[in-house]
Amino acid sequence: MEAGRGYAKRALALMLIEARRAGLTFVYVTARPDNVASHAVIRANGGRLVERFQEPAAYGGSESLRFRIDLKVEAALIALRPARPEDLAFCRRVKDDTMRWIITEFGWDDRGQAERFASQWQPDETRIITYAGNDVGWLQTRPVDDAVFLAGIYLDTPFHGRGIGTQVMQIVIDEARRDGEAVTLGVVKINPARRLYERLGFRTTGEDEYKFYMRREADAMPRGADEPRALGS
Numbered sequence: 001m002e003a004g005r006g007y008a009k010r011a012l013a014l015m016l017i018e019a020r021r022a023g024l025t026f027v028y029v030t031a032r033p034d035n036v037a038s039h040a041v042i043r044a045n046g047g048r049l050v051e052r053f054q055e056p057a058a059y060g061g062s063e064s065l066r067f068r069i070d071l072k073v074e075a076a077l078i079a080l081r082p083a084r085p086e087d088l089a090f091c092r093r094v095k096d097d098t099m100r101w102i103i104t105e106f107g108w109d110d111r112g113q114a115e116r117f118a119s120q121w122q123p124d125e126t127r128i129i130t131y132a133g134n135d136v137g138w139l140q141t142r143p144v145d146d147a148v149f150l151a152g153i154y155l156d157t158p159f160h161g162r163g164i165g166t167q168v169m170q171i172v173i174d175e176a177r178r179d180g181e182a183v184t185l186g187v188v189k190i191n192p193a194r195r196l197y198e199r200l201g202f203r204t205t206g207e208d209e210y211k212f213y214m215r216r217e218a219d220a221m222p223r224g225a226d227e228p229r230a231l232g233s
C-alpha cells in the first residue's frame with residue numbers, strides 16, 4: 001500500500017463501521033511499540049492507549065500496545081427484555097463488579113451479600129438491558145404509591161459512559177409518565193450516577209447518612225431544557 005495517502009486510516013474507519021453495524025460498542029487494536037505510523041492511524045480513528053503487554057509466545061512473544069476505540073452507540077440497538085430466574089448469576093456479577101468500589105470505600109462488611117442479593121433480586125421486577133441482542137446490564141423497578149421506584153440500574157463495566165444508561169433511564173421515565181407517575185430512586189452519595197439523574201430532571205427530596213433520595217415528577221423538564229436559549233440556536 002502507498003504510504004502517507006490515508007488509505008490505512010480509511011481502511012480502519014471502514015472496519016469500524018462494520019464493527020458498529022455488528023453491534024460492537026468498542027474494539028481493541030494492537031500495534032508494535034515502534035510502529036508509529038500505525039499508532040497515528042489508530043489515534044486518528046479515536047483510539048486511546050490502554051496498555052503495554054507481552055504477546056503470547058504463539059504470536060511472537062514480543063511487546064505490544066493495546067488501543068481501545070469506542071464506537072458510537074446506536075440507540076436503536078438498545079432493548080429491554082423481562083428477566084428469567086436464570087439471569088440471577090449475571091445480575092449478581094454485574095452488580096458486584098460495578099458496586100464493589102463503594103463497599104470498599106465505606107469499608108462495609110460484604111459477608112452475606114450473596115444471600116441478601118438473592119432475596120432482593122426479583123425476576124418479575126427486573127429487566128435485562130440488551131445491546132444488539134447481547135446482555136449488557138439490568139434494572140429493577142416496582143410501583144410505590146404514585147411513583148415507579150427504580151431499585152437499581154447496573155451496566156456491565158465495558159459499557160459505561162456510552163449513553164446507554166441515559167437511554168434506558170429515558171425509557172423508565174417515559175413508561176412512568178404514560179401513567180402520570182413520577183420516578184423515585186436512592187443513590188449512594190459518592191456515586192457519580194447522581195449527575196446523570198440530575199441531568200434527567202431528578203431532584204433530591206431527602207437523604208440519610210449514605211444516600212440521597214431523588215424524585216422526578218412526570219412533568220419535570222430535563223436540566224437545561226427550560227433555560228433561555230440564544231436566538232438562532
Ligand SMILES: CC(C)(COP(=O)(O)OP(=O)(O)OC[C@H]1O[C@@H](n2cnc3c(N)ncnc32)[C@H](O)[C@@H]1OP(=O)(O)O)[C@@H](O)C(=O)NCCC(=O)NCCS
Nearest residue numbers: 098153154155160161162163164165166187192193195196
Ligand atoms: C449508572 C449507569 C447505569 C449509567 O449508565 P451509562 O451508560 O454509564 O451513563 P451515560 O453514558 O448515559 O451517562 C453518563 C453518566 O453516567 C454516570 N456514570 C458513568 N459511569 C459511571 C460509573 N462507572 N458509575 C456510576 N455512574 C457512572 C455519570 O453520571 C455520567 O455522567 P458524567 O459524564 O457527567 O460523569 C452506569 O454507569 C452503571 O451501571 N454504573 C455502575 C452501577 C451504578 O452506579 N448504578 C447506579 C446505582 S444508583
